Every structure is written in structure tokens, then in C-alpha cells.
Amino acid sequence: MNNLSRRNFLGMVGAAGGSSAIYKTSLAMGLLADTGPKAMLDLQQPGSEKKSVAILGAGIAGLTIAYELERAGYDCTIIEASHRIGGRNLTIRHGDIIDEMGQPQVCNFDDDPDLYFNAGPARLPGHHKRVLHYCKAFNIPLQIKANVNRAAYIHETDHFGGKPIRVAEYIADARGFMSELLSKAVDKNAFDQPLSEEDQVRMREFAKIYGDLDENGHYKGTSRAGYASGGFLEHGELKQPIEFSALLDSNFWAGGLSRTENFDWGEPLMEAVGGMDNIVKGFVRNIKSPITVNAQVQSIQLGNDGVDVYYNHKGERKKLHADFCFNSIPSHLMKGIPNNFSKDYNDGLVALGPGNFFKLGLQMKERFWEREGIYGGITSTNQRIRQIWYPSHGIQHQKGVVLGAYTFWGQSNFFERLTPQERIRYAGECGDKIHKGYSDYIEAGVSVPWGRMNHMMGCGSRMAPENEEKYFELIRQPEGKHYMVGDQVSFHSSWQEGAFASAEYALLDMDKRVRAASAVEGKG
Numbered sequence: 125m126n127n128l129s130r131r132n133f134l135g136m137v138g139a140a141g142g143s144s145a146i147y148k149t150s151l152a153m154g155l156l157a158d159t160g161p162k163a164m165l166d167l168q169q170p171g172s173e174k175k176s177v178a179i180l181g182a183g184i185a186g187l188t189i190a191y192e193l194e195r196a197g198y199d200c201t202i203i204e205a206s207h208r209i210g211g212r213n214l215t216i217r218h219g220d221i222i223d224e225m226g227q228p229q230v231c232n233f234d235d236d237p238d239l240y241f242n243a244g245p246a247r248l249p250g251h252h253k254r255v256l257h258y259c260k261a262f263n264i265p266l267q268i269k270a271n272v273n274r275a276a277y278i279h280e281t282d283h284f285g286g287k288p289i290r291v292a293e294y295i296a297d298a299r300g301f302m303s304e305l306l307s308k309a310v311d312k313n314a315f316d317q318p319l320s321e322e323d324q325v326r327m328r329e330f331a332k333i334y335g336d337l338d339e340n341g342h343y344k345g346t347s348r349a350g351y352a353s354g355g356f357l358e359h360g361e362l363k364q365p366i367e368f369s370a371l372l373d374s375n376f377w378a379g380g381l382s383r384t385e386n387f388d389w390g391e392p393l394m395e396a397v398g399g400m401d402n403i404v405k406g407f408v409r410n411i412k413s414p415i416t417v418n419a420q421v422q423s424i425q426l427g428n429d430g431v432d433v434y435y436n437h438k439g440e441r442k443k444l445h446a447d448f449c450f451n452s453i454p455s456h457l458m459k460g461i462p463n464n465f466s467k468d469y470n471d472g473l474v475a476l477g478p479g480n481f482f483k484l485g486l487q488m489k490e491r492f493w494e495r496e497g498i499y500g501g502i503t504s505t506n507q508r509i510r511q512i513w514y515p516s517h518g519i520q521h522q523k524g525v526v527l528g529a530y531t532f533w534g535q536s537n538f539f540e541r542l543t544p545q546e547r548i549r550y551a552g553e554c555g556d557k558i559h560k561g562y563s564d565y566i567e568a569g570v571s572v573p574w575g576r577m578n579h580m581m582g583c584g585s586r587m588a589p590e591n592e593e594k595y596f597e598l599i600r601q602p603e604g605k606h607y608m609v610g611d612q613v614s615f616h617s618s619w620q621e622g623a624f625a626s627a628e629y630a631l632l633d634m635d636k637r638v639r640a641a642s643a644v645e646g647k648g
């Protein structure tokens with residue numbers, strides 16, 4: 125024993141505890157620098173034989189699985205069809221290629237670290253704990269992202285004379301009128317169960333504060349809407365409230381008004397400093413397993429001892445055999461990938477229907493919106509562009525990139541049919557109706573129609589409620605040693621947290637199986 129070298133010792137540890145044990149023992153002996161941050165899951169490959177894992181797709185789900193399994197001692201190989209890593213987590217900057225089917229674009233924004241837009245994820249809420257865990261673990265700086273900005277506009281071409289009005293004004297007046305109605309109802313005690321006198325007093329007070337009513341329970345306007353004039357050196361003059369009937373007749377209350385009420389959109393939100401793809405870069409920095417891009421999976425065959433994956437790389441058909449396979453390929457694309465899954469499982473994959481979000485970024489030569497008092501946040505319009513987002517970063521710089529359209533379903537179909545140049549022109553004309561001279565500020569633009577992006581052809585997949593009971597659990601469970609993963613198999617599709625959660629779910633399931641098999645082997 126005296127002559128036991130470190131190498132021999134590690135060999136003995138390996139024989140007893142597998143590669144994960146070697147890794148951990150090496151760390152303890154100071155032979156290996158623990159460069160990576162802590163894994164989120166406590167996975168550990170038991171047994172002496174190193175297990176192999178094929179990971180299909182290098183989006184957030186695939187990268188999470190690679191990171192966690194690599195640290196647990198598995199041998200991971202990642203196969204990605206696209207030319208880039210990250211999947212839907214895509215930040216567009218100068219020179220980037222937008223891989224749209226049949227009409228690729230090259231981003232012609234200036235070469236400036238501030239001039240980018242997030243074509244996929246753009247917002248992180250504080251309760252998405254998994255994504256925040258990895259951001260912290262990988263030292264990815266985050267900043268606050270303004271989502272709802274009361275200084276931004278509500279614009280409806282057929283209401284308010286087609287003029288944009290400030291979100292603050294709309295919200296203040298809507299609350300004022302609703303509160304006045306409530307106050308009147310309390311006066312008449314017009315409820316099916318009469319209110320006690322004490323409750324009436326409390327309710328009147330509530331309405332008064334909620335809507336900023338006067339002593340008589342009337343709404344006559346409020347400084348919450350911003351002043352018509354003055355406010356600093358002279359007394360502020362209240363704005364004339366919008367006619368209640370005009371407000372009711374408009375449509376913003378039906379959608380945009382409740383935006384912050386959605387828990388995932390509640391302020392404050394966050395974003396990665398410098399672009400959301402810094403999350404992807406964080407994973408790439410911390411993963412050693414090979415990631416092969418431009419490698420398209422073409423067939424998946426389940427066997428008794430694992431999974432065979434056939435893929436095309438640079439025109440050559442290759443085979444990868446692995447003990448386990450984690451598959452994040454968009455389920456609607458699985459229809460075109462031959463496999464020997466059960467019919468029900470395949471039916472379940474098809475039952476996940478893709479959406480088609482569309483985003484368009486415009487480089488503006490001046491940050492004209494800041495002259496209108498708008499710093500970050502969103503303007504809503506009933507035009508096809510639906511929204512204009514103002515960047516929360518680069519405040520008071522010369523130039524900025526606005527999100528000039530963010531659409532879904534039918535509105536996305538409209539943009540999908542246009543050429544990239546036509547989309548920019550159209551979005552510019554819509555912007556002109558909100559901001560004077562908007563299209564004159566446009567220097568460059570690119571668009572990302574997720575329904576037409578190669579290797580995606582859709583996003584935000586969801587199952588119709590009638591299919592959910594039949595198929596959701598089925599496709600979330602493994603088929604042999606193959607797991608379907610990604611936000612598509614979570615109840616939080618269109619959010620990275622759904623992708624992380626699904627990865628975690630599949631990993632824990634596999635871990636349980638591996639441990640159980642190892643326990644049986646150990647007894648044998």
C-alpha cells in the first residue's frame with residue numbers, strides 16, 4: 125500500500141464507484157480543478173460502467189441535460205441540426221444569420237454590443253427559479269427589464285381619433301370610472317346580500333383610493349394620468365378624463381390592460397445583460413461534451429440495450445448508439461423522423477400543435493421614444509404589428525433597437541407571407557401612426573418568423589385540452605430508454621422554465637431507473 129500511486133488509487137476508486145466517483149475523488153485530492161458551478165440536481169451514476177447518453181437538440185433543455193449528466197459522470201453526445209447552439213434562445217446582432225426557410229437574412233445592425241434584440245426569450249420572472257439558478261451558477265449578469273411602462277402608449281386606429289394615449293391615462297381613467305360605479309352601487313346598497321354599514325364605509329373608502337375619487341365619490345380625473353400642463357413651477361392641470369363610453373368601446377381593456385396581472389409578466393421582470401443568449405453561452409462554457417452542429421437526426425430506433433440514433437452530418441449518414449436518449453426535437457417535426465415508437469406515443473407527439481410567433485427588430489438611428497419620456501416597456505396597438513417594445517438597455521445612447529412587431533397566429537401568418545424588406549416597410553408604416561416620423565428613423569431591420577425557421581417550423585407547442593388527458597402523461601413518460609423533453613412537454617410551454625422543468629423531470633426519472641438497476645445488479 126505504501127507504493128500506491130495517485131493513479132492506482134484512482135483506478136481502484138473507479139472500479140468501486142464508477143467515473144463519477146473518480147471525478148469527485150479527483151476533486152477532493154486537488155487533481156482536477158472544479159471549474160464548473162454546482163449542478164442543480166443530485167444525480168450520480170452508480171456502477172462501474174460508464175453510461176452513454178444521446179441528446180437530440182442543443183436548446184435549453186438539451187444543454188441542461190448535458191450539463192447535469194456530464195457532472196454526474198455520464199458520457200454525453202449532443203446532436204444539433206442547426207448551424208448554431210441555443211434553439212429558440214436566440215439573440216440577433218450584427219452579422220448573424222437568420223435561418224428562415226427559403227429566404228435567409230443577415231443582420232445588418234451596426235457592430236455595437238448594445239444593438240441587438242432577443243428574437244426568442246426576452247423576459248424572466250422572479251419565480252422561474254430554475255433559469256435563475258443557472259444564471260447565478262454561471263455568473264450571467266441580469267438586469268431589470270421594463271415590461272409595462274405607463275409612459276408608453278395604447279393605440280387603436282378606430283378609437284380616440286386614432287391617436288395614441290398614454291397607458292397611465294387609460295389605466296387611471298378605467299379605474300376611476302369603475303370605482304365611481306362601485307361607489308354608487310354601495311350608496312344604493314345594490315347587492316344581493318346587503319352590506320353592513322361598516323362594510324359600506326370600507327367599500328366607499330376602497331373605491332375612493334382605488335380610483336382616486338373626490339369626496340362625493342365622483343371621478344373627475346387624476347394626477348395619476350399625468351398632467352395636461354404644469355406640475356413643477358406651476359400647479360399641475362389635470363387631464364380631461366377620456367369619455368367613459370369611448371373607453372368601454374375601445375379594446376385595450378380586453379387584452380393589454382391585464383398584461384401585468386399575468387403572473388409571468390408581473391413587474392419586475394429580468395433579462396440577461398447583453399442578450400438572452402448569454403444563458404446559452406453560460407452552458408456552453410460549462411459543458412465539455414461534444415456538441416455537433418449541422419447534424420440532423422433522421423431516425424430513432426429503440427432497442428433492448430438502448431437507443432440507436434441515425435443522423436446526417438455534412439452529407440454523411442452516421443449512427444450513434446447510447447444507453448439513454450433525451451430528445452428535444454420539436455414534436456411536430458418528429459412526424460418526419462422514422463422511429464419504432466408505439467402508435468399511441470407517436471399520436472401523442474402529433475397532438476402537440478405548434479404556434480408561430482413572429483418578431484421583428486428595427487435599428488433606429490435615434491432613440492426618439494426617450495424624447496417622449498418612454499424608457500423601456502411596451503406600446504400596444506390594434507395594428508398587425510401588435511406591439512412596439514422599447515429597449516431597457518442602452519438608455520440615452522444615440523441609437524437603439526426596438527422590437528417593431530411581436531405577433532401570434534393570424535398576424536404572424538400575414539408577416540410570414542411577406543419578404544423581409546416588405547415586413548420592415550409594413551412595420552414602419554404602422555409605427556408612423558404611433559410615433560411621428562417613425563419609419564424615417566429605421567436604419568436596418570431583421571425578422572424572425574418562428575413558423576418558418578429551419579429546424580423549428582413553429583414554437584410554443586401546446587396540446588388541445590381534449591387531447592391532454594389522453595396524451596400528455598404518455599409522452600412525458602419514457603418510451604423505452606428514450607425521453608421527450610423541452611418546454612413542449614411541460615405545462616409552461618413558451619417559457620424557458622418549462623424546458624428546464626421538463627429536463628429535470630426526465631433526469632430524475634432516469635436517475636431512479638439507473639439506481640434501481642444498479643441495486644439489482646449489486647445484489648446479483
Ligand SMILES: Cc1cc2nc3c(=O)[nH]c(=O)nc-3n(C[C@H](O)[C@H](O)[C@H](O)COP(=O)(O)OP(=O)(O)OC[C@H]3O[C@@H](n4cnc5c(N)ncnc54)[C@H](O)[C@@H]3O)c2cc1C
Pocket residue numbers: 180181182183184185186203204205206209210211212213243244245246247248419420421422452453454457481482483574579580583584609610611612617618619620621622623
Ligand atoms: C418569440 C418567443 C418568445 C419567447 N419568450 C420567452 C420569454 O420571454 N421568456 C422565456 O423564458 N422563454 C421565452 N420563450 C420560450 C423559450 O424560447 C423556450 O421555452 C426554450 O428556448 C425552449 O427550449 P427547448 O430546449 O425546449 O427547445 P428548442 O430551443 O426549440 O430546442 C430544440 C432544438 O432541436 C433542434 N432540432 C430540430 N430538429 C432537429 C433534428 N432533426 N436533429 C437534431 N436537432 C434538431 C433545434 O434546432 C433546436 O436547437 C420564447 C420563445 C419564443 C419563440
